[in-house]
C-alpha cells in the first residue's frame with residue numbers, strides 16, 4: 001500500500017444500482033441491523049432509516065432494548081423486533097443478504113452473544129460499527145473470530161471506526177491515530193484483515209491488497225451524534241442492492257462514504273449547516289443525490 005492515499009472517486013459506481021422495470025424488493029436485498037440497547041435505540045433507528053431511504057428491499061432491526069422494540073409510527077416500513085435470545089438460530093432463519101452490528105449496541109453479555117453470532121455467520125457482507133468495535137478491542141476471542149472470518153471469507157467484512165474506536169482497537173491514544181491516520185488505517189487492516197473505514201475529517205478507506213483512498217468531501221457539520229450510524233445503514237443498503245447489481249462490499253463502502261460526505265456538503269451549501277445539521281436530514285439528501293446519479 002502506498003503511503004500517500006489516492007482520492008476517493010466512487011460516485012460513478014452508483015449507476016449500477018439503476019433498477020430494471022421488472023425488479024422487486026427481492027432484488028434490493030434484505031438487511032438485518034443489530035443494536036439499540038437501553039438509551040441508545042435512536043442509533044439503531046438512524047441506521048435503519050438510512051438503510052430504508054438508501055434503497056434496501058427489507059430493513060429489519062434487531063433491537064436489544066425491550067422498551068424500544070416496537071413499530072415506529074413515524075417509519076412503519078422498518079421491521080423492528082426484540083433481539084432474539086438465540087442469535088445464531090435467528091440469523092439462520094432470517095437469511096439476510098447483509099448484516100450490520102453496532103449502533104447503540106452497548107457492551108452487555110447479550111450484545112457480545114449477538115456479535116459472536118454475526119462473526120460466525122455464513123458468507124454474507126458484515127458491517128461492524130460502534131460498540132461492536134469496542135467489544136472486539138476488549139476481547140482476543142472476538143478478534144480471533146474476526147480474523148478467522150476474514151480468512152474464510154475475504155472482503156466480506158467492513159469496520160467503521162471513528163478515531164476513538166480506532167485508538168481502542170490499536171491500544172493507542174486518539175492523538176497518535178490523528179497524527180498519522182494513514183499509518184493507523186494500515187495497522188487496523190493488518191490487525192483485522194478487514195476493509196477499514198477510518199472516519200473523521202478526510203475519511204480513509206483501506207483493505208488488504210488495495211490502495212488507500214481518502215475522501216475529500218465532508219465538513220464539521222457532520223459532528224453530530226448519529227452521523228456514523230447513518231453511514232452504517234447506508235453501507236448496508238448499498239451493499240444489499242449491490243448483491244444483484246454487481247457492487248461488492250468494498251465498492252459499496254466507497255460509494256456510501258463519498259455519498260454521505262457529499263450530502264453533508266450539499267446541505268451546508270444550502271445553509272442547512274454546518275451548525276445544526278442533523279443525521280436525519282443527511283439521509284434525505286443522500287437519497288436525492290443517489291437518485292440524481294443513477
Ligand SMILES: NC(=O)C1=CN([C@@H]2O[C@H](COP(=O)(O)OP(=O)(O)OC[C@H]3O[C@@H](n4cnc5c(N)ncnc54)[C@H](OP(=O)(O)O)[C@@H]3O)[C@@H](O)[C@H]2O)[C@@H](O)CC1
Nearest residue numbers: 040041042043103104105106130131162163164200225226
Ligand atoms: N441517538 C443515539 O442513540 C446515539 C447513540 N450513539 C451510540 O453511543 C455509543 C457511544 O458512541 P460514541 O461514539 O458517542 O462514544 P465513544 O465510542 O465513547 O467515542 C467518542 C469519543 O471518540 C473520539 N472521537 C470520535 N470521533 C472523533 C473524530 N472525528 N476525531 C477525533 N476524535 C473522535 C472523541 O474522543 P475525545 O477527542 O473527546 O477524547 C469522542 O469523545 C455507541 O453505541 C453509539 O452507537 C451514538 O451513535 C450517537 C447517537
Ligand SMILES: Nc1ncnc2c1ncn2[C@@H]1O[C@H](COP(=O)(O)OP(=O)(O)O)[C@@H](O)[C@H]1O
Nearest residue numbers: 162199200201218219220222225226227228229
Ligand atoms: N470535521 C469533519 N469533517 C468531515 N467528516 C466528519 C467530520 N466530523 C465528523 N465527520 C464524519 O461524521 C461521521 C461521524 O461518525 P461517528 O463519530 O461514528 O458518529 P456517531 O457514533 O455519533 O454515529 C463520520 O462519517 C465522520 O467521518
